[in-house]
Amino acid sequence: MSASTETLDNKKIWGGNTSPFGISYGKMMMWFFLVSDAFTFTGFLVAYGYMRHRFEEVWPVAENVFTHFPFMHGDHPLLYVALMTFILIMSSVTMVLAVEAGQRMKRDGVILWMALTIVGGLIFVGSQAWEWGHFIHGTELGALQLADGTIVQWVDEAKNAFMIPGVADAVTGSEAAAMIAQGTEIYGANLTVNEYGVPLFADFFFFITGFHGFHVFSGVVINFIIFVNVLKGTYEKRGHYEMVEKVGLYWHFVDLVWVFVFTFFYLV
Amino acid sequence: MDFDRTAEYAHKHSEEEGKKVRKMIWIIFWVLLAVTTAEVTLGLVWQDMGISWGLVKWTFIILTLVKAYYIVMSYMHLGGERKNFKMVVAIPFILFAIYLIFILLKESTFLHAIDFSPLAD
Numbered sequence: 001m002s003a004s005t006e007t008l009d010n011k012k013i014w015g016g017n018t019s020p021f022g023i024s025y026g027k028m029m030m031w032f033f034l035v036s037d038a039f040t041f042t043g044f045l046v047a048y049g050y051m052r053h054r055f056e057e058v059w060p061v062a063e064n065v066f067t068h069f070p071f072m073h074g075d076h077p078l079l080y081v082a083l084m085t086f087i088l089i090m091s092s093v094t095m096v097l098a099v100e101a102g103q104r105m106k107r108d109g110v111i112l113w114m115a116l117t118i119v120g121g122l123i124f125v126g127s128q129a130w131e132w133g134h135f136i137h138g139t140e141l142g143a144l145q146l147a148d149g150t151i152v153q154w155v156d157e158a159k160n161a162f163m164i165p166g167v168a169d170a171v172t173g174s175e176a177a178a179m180i181a182q183g184t185e186i187y188g189a190n191l192t193v194n195e196y197g198v199p200l201f202a203d204f205f206f207f208i209t210g211f212h213g214f215h216v217f218s219g220v221v222i223n224f225i226i227f228v229n230v231l232k233g234t235y236e237k238r239g240h241y242e243m244v245e246k247v248g249l250y251w252h253f254v255d256l257v258w259v260f261v262f263t264f265f266y267l268v
Numbered sequence: 269m270d271f272d273r274t275a276e277y278a279h280k281h282s283e284e285e286g287k288k289v290r291k292m293i294w295i296i297f298w299v300l301l302a303v304t305t306a307e308v309t310l311g312l313v314w315q316d317m318g319i320s321w322g323l324v325k326w327t328f329i330i331l332t333l334v335k336a337y338y339i340v341m342s343y344m345h346l347g348g349e350r351k352n353f354k355m356v357v358a359i360p361f362i363l364f365a366i367y368l369i370f371i372l373l374k375e376s377t378f379l380h381a382i383d384f385s386p387l388a389d
Contacts (some may be wrong), residue, residue: 085304149354
């Protein structure tokens with residue numbers, strides 16, 4: 001924008017009384033915050049990668065865990081999370097359109113697009129709550145935790161034979177019966193048990209998507225505050241809508257993080 | 269009341285420019301949607317198509333970086349900022365990424381030798 005229209009004198013711009021980066025203090029600080037927040041999320045995802053690599057044989061495949069879709073029966077891997085991703089991309093578009101309307105000083109446009117962004121954010125948080133609910137409640141069949149802590153999956157509803165992860169043949173008959181008697185049946189997942197596999201998977205799932213979900217939630221709150229200011233005409237009076245741009249940066253960052261969470265948690 | 273003189277730096281444009289900006293926003297939207305659709309489709313069919321997992325994995329990672337590039341450069345307007353500011357944002361993160369890759373290559377070799385059993389229980 002500005003860089004292409006004005007000629008810069010490198011000696012002068014660092015001489016004081018101007019912003020050497022050609023942007024305001026607030027926007028620069030938002031960027032610095034986002035960079036540090038990106039470090040945090042990278043740290044989480046790297047830790048996730050290491051642990052997943054370490055427990056590869058017993059790590060659940062996300063595709064087999066998140067297979068539900070509202071009002072539909074059967075297995076639909078990836079579909080629900082694809083929908084969530086679409087909702088977040090869509091709300092990113094409405095946000096950037098709000099910023100664009102603000103740059104033309106069109107209050108009505110900012111109101112419309114920000115309202116849609118907030119709605120999109122709320123739908124996303126709701127979807128995440130729904131997915132957490134399913135993950136916490138687990139399947140009807142559940143799984144079996146053996147006396148040594150290994151999580152094994154039932155072969156069928158009769159619950160007299162099970163599969164050990166990494167082993168091709170099912171354990172059946174009296175051998176299975178003895179182990180079933182000593183084991184405990186588990187349903188769903190929390191921080192200490194996880195019917196789909198290692199509890200660490202559930203820990204990372206709750207922690208990473210929870211941290212991201214909290215970002216979305218706080219993004220919705222911040223967007224709402226700015227939205228109220230837009231309605232009150234605060235930025236009309238101020239003469240510019242840079243505040244919308246700043247919350248927009250935060251909102252796009254949340255979308256950006258989801259792009260990575262989506263890849264490393266659900267796809268890879 | 270504008271202590272940091274934001275008004276001087278706040279970006280504004282005309283209706284004419286706005287049209288171009290909006291057109292670009294929607295183009296990027298279709299790119300992001302197409303890439304996401306491609307990722308989900310690949311995630312569903314790669315086993316039936318007999319593509320190797322390694323190739324699929326790297327495709328996912330590259331497509332993710334493509335999406336990240338468009339979000340940061342276009343939606344977050346980093347592409348429109350001055351070069352010195354672009355560097356201020358990008359260099360710390362690139363250094364961090366290089367560090368992580370170094371750790372991954374040098375320090376992950378003994379990962380399987382560590383006893384994580386208290387965690388796995």
